[in-house]
Amino acid sequence: MEIDRKTLKALSADTRLDILKSLGKRRKTPSELSKELHLAPSTVVEHLNKLEKAELVRKEETGHKWIYYALTKKGLSLVRPKVPTQFIIVLGLTIFVVIVGFSYYYMYNYTNLAAGRPDTFSIPSTEGTAQPFEESRISEEESKVIEPPTAVTGGAANMTNVTNMTNTTIG
Numbered sequence: 492m493e494i495d496r497k498t499l500k501a502l503s504a505d506t507r508l509d510i511l512k513s514l515g516k517r518r519k520t521p522s523e524l525s526k527e528l529h530l531a532p533s534t535v536v537e538h539l540n541k542l543e544k545a546e547l548v549r550k551e552e553t554g555h556k557w558i559y560y561a562l563t564k565k566g567l568s569l570v571r572p573k574v575p576t577q578f579i580i581v582l583g584l585t586i587f588v589v590i591v592g593f594s595y596y597y598m599y600n601y602t603n604l605a606a607g608r609p610d611t612f613s614i615p616s617t618e619g620t621a622q623p624f625e626e627s628r629i630s631e632e633e634s635k636v637i638e639p640p641t642a643v644t645g646g647a648a649n650m651t652n653v654t655n656m657t658n659t660t661i662g
Contacts, residue, residue, distance in 0.1 A: 501545035502569075506530065507538050511562065514548060515570035518561035542566070 501507055509528055513519060521539060525532040539560055542548040547566035551559040562570060 497545040501541050507542055511570050514562045518559040520557050520559055
């Protein structure tokens, strides 16, 4: 849509912009617009005439005593601009590709971990070359759990025994 000098002049007043926005909802009579915008009916008609000369609104006579004003295609495109279909398609495809890429990345990495193949991951070493990830193994002696004494009676004497026992077992 081209915006010419007449259109720019017509859009220069806030009242005319308000009229266009109001007519974007439905067609209205000048008296409806004057009540809605809190303006005198003659002022609204004057603004409507300027908008009509700029081909943003059109007069619709119904055969009765009422005259309605509605937006033209040009006026409608100003109030509700169309987003190009190509833009929507490209945006949708971009979002789809990003989502598929992230989901593939995470599924691939988490599937390898769940399958017990952590060697597919690499951890950088101090030399800067990648080393395969190795699982640390705990020996059977390290995995034995030290069990606490089952019954503690006798106060301070037994507490010393517990302390001595843990020191000898661990250390």
